[in-house]
Amino acid sequence: MLTFAAQLSQVRRTMFHLLHTDIAPPESLNSPFRYEPHILTLLAARSVCDYLATRPDWAVEVGKGKMFGVLVCADADGRLGFLAAYSGQLLGRADWPWFVPAVFDYLQPDGHFKQEEARISQINRQVAELEASEDYIALVGQLQTVRDEAALAINNYRDYTLACKSRRDALRRQGDFNEQELISESQYQKAELRRLKKLWEAKTGEAEQRLAPLTQRLEALKEERRQRSDELQLWLFHNFILLNSIGERRSLFDIFDGMPPSGAGECCAPKLFHYAFLHHLRPLCIGEFWQGKSPRMEVRHHGKFYPACRGKCKPILEWMLSLQRTSTDEIEVQRTTADMQRTSVYTQRTTADEGLRIVYSDESILVVCKPSGLLSVPGKNRLPSVESLLTEDYGRVYMVHRLDMDTSGLLVVARTTEAYHHLQRQFLQRAVHKEYVALLEGVVSGEGTISLPLRPDLDDRPRQLVDHQYGKPATTYYKVLGVKQGITHILLIPHTGRTHQLRIHCAHAEGLATPIVGDALYGHNSSRRLCLHARTLTFIHPTTQQPMTFTAEAPF
Helix, strand or coil: CCCHHHHHHHHHHHHCEECCCCCCCCCCCCCCCCCCCCHHHHHHHHHHHHHHHCCHHHHHHHHHCEEEEEEEEECCCCCEEEEEEECCCECCECCCCCCCCCCCCCCCCCCHHHHHHHHHHHHHHHHHHHHHCHHHHHHHHHHHHHHHHHHHHHHHHHHHHHHHHHHHHHHHHHCCCCHHHHHHHHHHHHHHHHHHHHHHHHHHHHHHHHHHHHHHHHHHHHHHHHHHHHHHHHHHHHHCEEECCCCCEEEHHHHCCCCCCCCCCCCHHHHHHHHHHHCCCEEEEEEEEEECCCCCCCCCCCCCEECCCCCCCHHHHHHHCCCCCCCHHHHHHHHHHHHHHHHHHHHHCCCCCCCCEEEEECCCEEEEEECCCCECCCCCCCCCEHHHHHHHHHCCCEECCCCCCCCEEEEEEECCHHHHHHHHHHHHCCCCEEEEEEEECCCCCCEEEEECCEEECCCCCCCEEECCCCCECCEEEEEEEEEECCEEEEEEEECCCCCCHHHHHHHCCCCCCCCECCCCCCCCCCCCCCCEEEEEEEEECCCCCCEEEEECCCCC
């Protein structure tokens, strides 16, 4: 019989898949939030795909869409290998061999979670059965009938008293009346209205009393369901304990300093790092990639690598990697440095083509052509922006609208508060006409309109989601201008101005299903810039009240 240490070693060997290669590992662990996958990460991901091909029983579920992750590590003997993980569950299990297990497998059939979940499900059934019962439906209907009859009787009598008041007022104007009789009539009708209300209150109370036992039972079940659900969530998050790089343990509740978002700790990266630290493996490089169909709300492409989400994973990985070189502070420094390198050309402004170009100026407005890579307004990293550069040359300016950092093209900027408010009203009233051109990474034909409501992805900002229930309306007209070597040149006219609207309308499966070239967020990593350009801008001049149209051709 194997000792516990031998069993642990055997399990580790099962999950730790050796990489037989002469490729040198990276000097330091890459950021889980911003990275290009290392070649060892790519080799490990290919091994995962090869293994998935041997599991036809998983094909349907994986085909629906699933995130997988790999963490290349070195063991205590210096051997190179990788760990693999999948997000959440696969066919209802979080413990399939070959992949690292869940940090806390709360789905065991006889475990506390499943038992409580079964009890909550039983309460749900009891609530549904009670609400669908003949007695409950009949008594609810009787109560509603009494309330409707009460409202009708009281409103009818009120109308009658108003008609009587109008008659009394007419008699007073004519001068032919007995004031005491009119006062008595008014007092009687007011008293009668009070008696009528009391009568119907009593009838309503009787109907409510007949319904009360069932209502009280229903409320008690719902309160028990709420309490059990809250207690189960607290139990889960207090027992979901992770290990960090220096051997400390902390629950999800403590890491988030309160209730974490649903699904926290079940993504690939926390699973991978927890297992590596638990088994004394040294992380070298990590990557997470999508397999299968894109989800309905998000944009995910089969085989593409994605950063760890910030809503669920950022607080966890900040703590887990606290003493690693990829702490999130360093991640932000690395990101800031990269962005500064990208935008340094705009601060230098050595040529008109490289920097911010002034298209039109007068005492009220400026129209500029923003290059790709320049912010519209200052960000938290204090990088150069359209606003900061214009302020240097023109004094105080007012940004009426914005373009994404990687989008180029036309912006109108106000130089006075009066011009700002005038232009702002035009944007709010959708009176400003904007036309964009873009290159898409594939073949699209024809023209049409895309209507997909959007909202922020609260767990992974700044990404946006398509949400038909809670999203804000977003509409885009498109027309294909041409296709060359598998790349589509397209005209895009937004009728709304949602964040990332054009990018997600092009990339999403319910839109054009063809991302914009260079769109690393919704498409694929590319050496090219984001090929999206605000080509035409039409608005009413805030001072002269004359329509103005400006055009700046795309540099791609």
